[in-house]
Amino acid sequence: MIERTPHTETVGVIGLGAMGLGTATALHEAGLAVIGCDISDSAREAFESRGGISVATPAELAGRCGVVLVVVVNDEQVEHVLFGEAGLADRLAPGSLVVQCATVAPSYAMALGKRLDATGLLMLDAPISGGAAKARQGRLSVMSSGSDAAYDKARPVLDAMAETVYRLGDAPGAGSxxxxxxxxxxxxxxxxxxxxxxxxxxxxxxxxxxxxxxxxxxxxxxxxxxxxxxxxxxxxxxxxxxxxxxxxxxxxxxxxxxxxxxxxxxxxxxxxxxxxxxxxxxxxxxxxxxxxxxxxxxxxxxxxxxxxxxx
Structure with missing residues (x-):
């Protein structure tokens, strides 16, 4: 059994593309402790040039973050960062929060919420909209659903990254x-x-x-x-x-x-x-x-x- 200790003061952002880089930067500039994660050297360097710190694999976030934003392209990449060889799901401390921001099928989001719940993790189904410019400004729209506990843990992050947060349901699936x-x-x-x-x-x-x-x-x-x-x-x-x-x-x-x-x-x-x-x-x-x-x-x-x- 992996010993896991939550560090809720630090936020991980997986995926430093246009949306993820802007979001990570907005969180960093809002005063949150942020660690970016991307397999691309240039993506990591871009975040580091803005004063952030970064790692190459999701596993490296596990002992350091209690909230992780997954800002990747599709469900295949979500699967990889959460359940792959260097994935997070079995490494994060119980009670940690996964904020799933990729556009995925609602049926996948619902199933993912149940899988994470079974491992003792919280999930906020939170696709984002607004483009790279609004991500950089911390003015995204977030279409979200999840439990009260997930929202409570996500609140400082949502406040820093979003202009509008739509709370659409009490379980993953409605946001997607x-x-x-x-x-x-x-x-x-x-x-x-x-x-x-x-x-x-x-x-x-x-x-x-x-x-x-x-x-x-x-x-x-x-x-x-x-x-x-x-x-x-x-x-x-x-x-x-x-x-x-x-x-x-x-x-x-x-x-x-x-x-x-x-x-x-x-x-x-x-x-x-x-x-x-x-x-x-x-x-x-x-x-x-x-x-x-x-x-x-x-x-x-x-x-x-x-x-x-x-x-």
Whole structure:
């Protein structure tokens, strides 16, 4: 039996990508003791350059943290950091808290909560939204569910990382359910924005003019306003990649199958993101889904060196 002692004054953040790095930095700047964790040397160096300390494996957090945020990409990575060879689940002290922030299927979140409870650990199902900029500012939206004990232990962390914390239920699963609805809408809106812009370009409309008109009209959406400038600038540096929506819309599809519930609009958007990924754009910004239309119709999209349009 591993002897485990909680250190609730220290917070571990596993996954120092765009969201995790920003969150870890916000927690650090709020005065919490934070240890970042990532297998990438450059990710760890980025956090250390901001004054943080970091480790390479989840196991190294176990004796030092009583609260651990898991800010990774998918359920496979969640499994690895919690139950893999260097995982945390059998190393954290009883009563420690796992704050699960990845977008996963609600059924997986519910099952994970039961597995962690069986090992004496608390879990907050807490997917996050807001992007890298709001993560860095400590202004995320958190769609959460869990026990009173989990919320009590998480409160200083949530206060430092989030502008809004939605408390959606008393057990894991509800937080991930609401996040899935958000991702359905986000993916559909990005795909619709790309299709609309591509049609406009195909009809000969100046893309900057089209953006200006739509953002002042009823057809606007937050995603149209936020993502179309990437297209206008010809800049597909990934802030959120095409492959993220391949994953998330597949989770929507999976959950629909589990519930025998049709999701035809989300399914159509999934096909567009899958086509973009298959064409080699999976690691580009999710606005690159418009390149599917470029491949199909030969439309001329703004190039990076044309670059001044859109704000």
């Amino acid at each position: 359910s609401v996040k899935l609805v958000n991702q359905l809408l986000a993916g559909v809106h990005i795909a619709a924005a790309a299709e609309a812009m591509a049609l406009g370009v195909r009809m000969g409309i100046d893309p900057d003019t089209l953006y200006d008109v739509i953002t002042h009209s009823a057809g606007n959406s937050w995603m149209f306003e936020n993502r179309v400038p990437h297209i206008l600038k010809g800049d597909y540096t990934p802030l959120s990649a095409v492959d993220i929506f391949v994953k998330d819309l597949n989770i929507v599809h999976q959950t629909g199958r589990e519930l025998t519930f049709p999701t035809p609009v989300a399914a159509s958007a999934l096909q567009q993101f899958t086509a973009a990924s298959g064409a080699g754009f999976g690691r580009e910004d999710d606005a690159a889904v418009i390149k599917v239309y470029q491949r199909l119709s030969g439309i001329a999209l703004p190039a990076a060196n044309d670059a001044e349009g859109g704000t």
